[in-house]
Amino acid sequence: MAIRPSSLLAERAAEVDALVIAGRELPESGCAILAVGGYGRRQLFPYSDIDLLLLFESEKLALANKSVISDFLRRLWDAGLRVSQSVRTPAECVEVHHGNPELNVSLLDQRYLAGDRNLYDDLARRLPRFLQASREPLVRNLSQLARERHAKYADTFYHLEPDVKETPGGLRDYQLLCWLDQLRGGAPDPSPELLDAFEFLSHIRRFLHLAARRDSNVLTFEAQDGLAEESHDGDAAHWMRGYYRHARAVFRAATRRLEATEAKSSSLFAQFRDRRSRLSNPDFSVVRDRVHFREPHQLDHQPDLALGLFEFVARHGVRPSLDAEQQIAARLPRLAERGAAWTALARVFTLPHAPLAVRWMHETGALSAVFPELAHIECLVVRDFYHRYTVDEHTIIAIENLLKAPGPYRDLRAEIERPAVLLLGILFHDSGKGSGSSHVEVGVELARAAMARVDMPAADRETVEFLIERHMELSAAMQSRDVYDPKTARDLAAIVQTVERLKALTLLTYADVSAVNPTVMTPWRAEQLWQLYLIVYGELTRELQSERVAAAPHPFLEGLPTRYVRTHNAAEVQRHLALAAECETRGVAVDINRREAAWELTLIAPDRPGLFAAAAASLSSFGMNILRAEAFANRAGQVLDTFTFEDPHRNLDLNPSEIDRLREIAERAITGKSDVRELLRNRPKPSLPSRKARIQGRVSFDDAASQTATLVEIVAEDRPGLLYDLASAISESGANIEVVLIDTQAHKAIDVFYLTADRAKLPPERQSALAQSLERATQPA
Amino acid sequence: MKKIEAIIQPFKLEEVKEALKSIGIDGMTISEVRGHGRQKGHKEVYRGQEYTVDLLPKVKLEMVIDDSRYEEVVQKIATSARTGKIGDGKIFVFDVAEAVRIRNNDRGDSAL
Numbered sequence: 001m002a003i004r005p006s007s008l009l010a011e012r013a014a015e016v017d018a019l020v021i022a023g024r025e026l027p028e029s030g031c032a033i034l035a036v037g038g039y040g041r042r043q044l045f046p047y048s049d050i051d052l053l054l055l056f057e058s059e060k061l062a063l064a065n066k067s068v069i070s071d072f073l074r075r076l077w078d079a080g081l082r083v084s085q086s087v088r089t090p091a092e093c094v095e096v097h098h099g100n101p102e103l104n105v106s107l108l109d110q111r112y113l114a115g116d117r118n119l120y121d122d123l124a125r126r127l128p129r130f131l132q133a134s135r136e137p138l139v140r141n142l143s144q145l146a147r148e149r150h151a152k153y154a155d156t157f158y159h160l161e162p163d164v165k166e167t168p169g170g171l172r173d174y175q176l177l178c179w180l181d182q183l184r185g186g187a188p189d190p191s192p193e194l195l196d197a198f199e200f201l202s203h204i205r206r207f208l209h210l211a212a213r214r215d216s217n218v219l220t221f222e223a224q225d226g227l228a229e230e231s232h233d234g235d236a237a238h239w240m241r242g243y244y245r246h247a248r249a250v251f252r253a254a255t256r257r258l259e260a261t262e263a264k265s266s267s268l269f270a271q272f273r274d275r276r277s278r279l280s281n282p283d284f285s286v287v288r289d290r291v292h293f294r295e296p297h298q299l300d301h302q303p304d305l306a307l308g309l310f311e312f313v314a315r316h317g318v319r320p321s322l323d324a325e326q327q328i329a330a331r332l333p334r335l336a337e338r339g340a341a342w343t344a345l346a347r348v349f350t351l352p353h354a355p356l357a358v359r360w361m362h363e364t365g366a367l368s369a370v371f372p373e374l375a376h377i378e379c380l381v382v383r384d385f386y387h388r389y390t391v392d393e394h395t396i397i398a399i400e401n402l403l404k405a406p407g408p409y410r411d412l413r414a415e416i417e418r419p420a421v422l423l424l425g426i427l428f429h430d431s432g433k434g435s436g437s438s439h440v441e442v443g444v445e446l447a448r449a450a451m452a453r454v455d456m457p458a459a460d461r462e463t464v465e466f467l468i469e470r471h472m473e474l475s476a477a478m479q480s481r482d483v484y485d486p487k488t489a490r491d492l493a494a495i496v497q498t499v500e501r502l503k504a505l506t507l508l509t510y511a512d513v514s515a516v517n518p519t520v521m522t523p524w525r526a527e528q529l530w531q532l533y534l535i536v537y538g539e540l541t542r543e544l545q546s547e548r549v550a551a552a553p554h555p556f557l558e559g560l561p562t563r564y565v566r567t568h569n570a571a572e573v574q575r576h577l578a579l580a581a582e583c584e585t586r587g588v589a590v591d592i593n594r595r596e597a598a599w600e601l602t603l604i605a606p607d608r609p610g611l612f613a614a615a616a617a618s619l620s621s622f623g624m625n626i627l628r629a630e631a632f633a634n635r636a637g638q639v640l641d642t643f644t645f646e647d648p649h650r651n652l653d654l655n656p657s658e659i660d661r662l663r664e665i666a667e668r669a670i671t672g673k674s675d676v677r678e679l680l681r682n683r684p685k686p687s688l689p690s691r692k693a694r695i696q697g698r699v700s701f702d703d704a705a706s707q708t709a710t711l712v713e714i715v716a717e718d719r720p721g722l723l724y725d726l727a728s729a730i731s732e733s734g735a736n737i738e739v740v741l742i743d744t745q746a747h748k749a750i751d752v753f754y755l756t757a758d759r760a761k762l763p764p765e766r767q768s769a770l771a772q773s774l775e776r777a778t779q780p781a
Numbered sequence: 782m783k784k785i786e787a788i789i790q791p792f793k794l795e796e797v798k799e800a801l802k803s804i805g806i807d808g809m810t811i812s813e814v815r816g817h818g819r820q821k822g823h824k825e826v827y828r829g830q831e832y833t834v835d836l837l838p839k840v841k842l843e844m845v846i847d848d849s850r851y852e853e854v855v856q857k858i859a860t861s862a863r864t865g866k867i868g869d870g871k872i873f874v875f876d877v878a879e880a881v882r883i884r885n886n887d888r889g890d891s892a893l
Contacts (some may be wrong), residue, residue, distance in 0.1 A: 524813040
């Protein structure tokens with residue numbers, strides 16, 4: 001740029017000054033003409049409005065000159081100027097206009113053009129005093145306006161076709177910073193970085209005005225091509241990265257300043273902020289609602305400290321300080337070299353404020369230091385009709401949407417066992433964009449490399465690959481398949497295979513579609529997706545009972561539900577086969593293992609009435625909390641039951657010999673050698689937290705779900721021993737448990753039993769008797 | 782001039798649009814709607830909770846066509862939206878008294 005755009009704007013302002021001054025025919029006394037707004041500060045774009053303030057000594061004088069004023073304005077219009085004028089008395093200029101904050105703001109940039117100099121001088125004297133005295137309401141109005149404007153653009157500057165004036169990080173935000181300087185009583189004092197951004201944005205806005213020959217500020221794809229060509233700066237996508245760099249500088253400066261001013265003006269906020277400073281710990285301190293490193297130089301020796309900061313962000317929802325950001329940014333190569341372990345990343349991704357942490361990892365560059373595979377989607381513009389944001393921003397908005405998902409999607413999210421895996425799937429779902437070839441295949445490749453490097457468990461890797469590979473499956477089905485055609489459900493069930501994957505894919509679809517632009521996820525569409533989820537869920541639960549393994553390499557596997565094969569890897573199957581062999585010789589086999597935060601008990605035994613209840617009872621008698629359970633039977637009548645449980649008193653950790661005792665007790669109970677009721681007499685009394693919102697127990701029977709069994713679904717408030725009570729109510733009624741799937745979310749237990757009596761569905765009278773006893777069991781203790 | 786209003790299955794939208802494009806019709810208004818006709822909806826059970834899906838998601842197409850072509854358009858929509866099952870939707874045709882292009886005040890057929 002040979003000539004600075006700002007001087008071109010000033011030239012234009014000077015031209016207009018001359019026209020206005022020449023065209024005026026107003027009384028010389030009691031009236032003055034002021035330039036205000038952008039024109040006032042000599043930043044006049046070719047087709048912007050000319051903001052004039054006609055200052056009249058009194059309202060009466062203004063009314064008397066009504067026709068003179070309109071003649072004057074008409075002359076300016078005829079000269080080709082788009083005038084936007086207001087007529088005010090000095091008194092009106094020095095009062096706070098809550099309904100019209102723009103008027104107060106426009107006066108910050110006023111300058112004298114012509115007319116009664118004394119009248120103007122009087123206002124010029126009063127104005128600084130007014131601004132000083134009304135600083136607080138003016139700042140409040142200004143920041144409210146800015147916040148509303150940001151919200152209109154979803155609080156992001158990563159728009160594919162941004163409005164260079166209004167979008168976050170645009171000229172309006174630059175101006176906001178200047179105004180806040182002025183309201184503090186000084187002159188605008190932008191940093192060199194902001195001045196650069198201002199020149200860059202001004203150049204674009206001039207270009208847009210001249211191209212459209214009107215006040216048009218949207219940086220369209222067409223204009224991006226034109227500007228890229230003009231600057232000889234590679235292609236438009238590359239040129240746009242420059243735009244985002246400048247917009248980011250402006251937006252971040254503006255939001256920081258807004259936060260600082262808002263914090264000052266709200267004592268309630270200050271109290272909250274001070275309370276948050278108590279979150280400080282030996283590594284991090286929270287000052288003014290931002291996290292700082294206590295000893296930043298430690299970062300040189302412990303690169304993991306950077307990830308520790310993001311874990312803090314994810315846990316407490318407090319953003320990093322500017323210092324912390326810069327300290328991390330300065331050490332990115334080290335972080336990249338060192339890499340990150342999945343265990344550490346999963347901790348960040350599982351915490352409640354994970355989206356905020358991911359956003360700041362992205363902002364500081366830490367995300368692409370850990371996952372260089374994501375670097376090429378940064379600020380990447382992929383042009384289509386629907387997407388509104390760059391690929392990286394779309395991805396982060398999707399992660400945020402996951403946490404904001406309403407209604408049934410919120411419940412579904414609570415059922416996700418490994419949220420960190422789902423989050424990684426979203427993070428990489430579009431990582432293949434911009435590569436030229438199929439973005440799905442490339443995305444899977446990129447994710448595969450990244451997951452191997454961070455050493456993610458194999459089963460989780462498979463889930464992520466599945467999610468990326470199929471991330472468009474459900475939205476495609478919504479558009480092109482008849483949801484109520486049974487074939488749709490069958491086809492999709494064959495693709496997703498398990499309920500767990502279906503849940504993750506449904507949530508990913510919800511997050512992905514709603515991150516395309518703020519209006520695309522209408523209630524209509526959300527409902528369509530939910531319908532699709534329901535029919536596929538129904539299909540998968542139906543299959544649970546009816547789809548069985550037919551030909552298997554080992555007789556033990558024959559007749560197990562196909563779900564078994566889909567949810568267990570080769571190593572687990574080997575372990576189960578070893579247990580089956582043990583069962584052959586001993587009549588029962590029980591295995592207890594640590595599973596990350598929980599424990600798992602696996603048992604194989606010949607089926608007998610009350611077996612499942614007995615196993616559940618032996619765990620309850622030890623004070624264990626059952627989180628999930630599955631029970632399957634094979635063709636030979638052997639059962640394979642798996643219980644995932646939590647050990648609230650860390651009994652098994654602290655006394656390893658207790659593991660053997662638990663196994664022994666379980667084996668005796670399973671084989672019927674000890675009385676289960678006797679066991680439970682000694683069980684620790686349940687201590688339930690008193691909660692106002694109790695979960696109402698619900699029992700429902702479904703005969704249509706399976707061809708050979710009756711499905712019972714029970715939703716109840718979880719409590720110790722609940723599963724035993726339910727299972728023994730079923731056994732006592734003489735029904736046989738074929739398949740069980742037990743899940744808990746917070747205090748809610750969700751249990752699905754497939755029951756038969758004499759190898760058939762339960763007759764209606766048995767169902768109603770059983771319903772009563774199950775309902776009794778779901779009553780809180 | 783006739784106004785055509787068609788309520789169709791959402792998954793048929795692309796097909797119908799393509800079919801109309803093939804006979805040169807590409808101006809239309811599309812909205813996401815809910816409703817039911819004789820296909821009364823049904824009950825779903827999820828997590829032990831029964832809930833009725835009585836208003837089914839549908840798509841509504843609206844367009845105004847000059848008199849000489851509306852039969853052809855109605856036929857095109859009907860054949861492309863048909864699956865033969867309950868819930869395929871309906872087409873309504875209305876007489877239109879006047880059309881005005883806001884930009885230049887064109888009237889009648891030339892405003893379409």
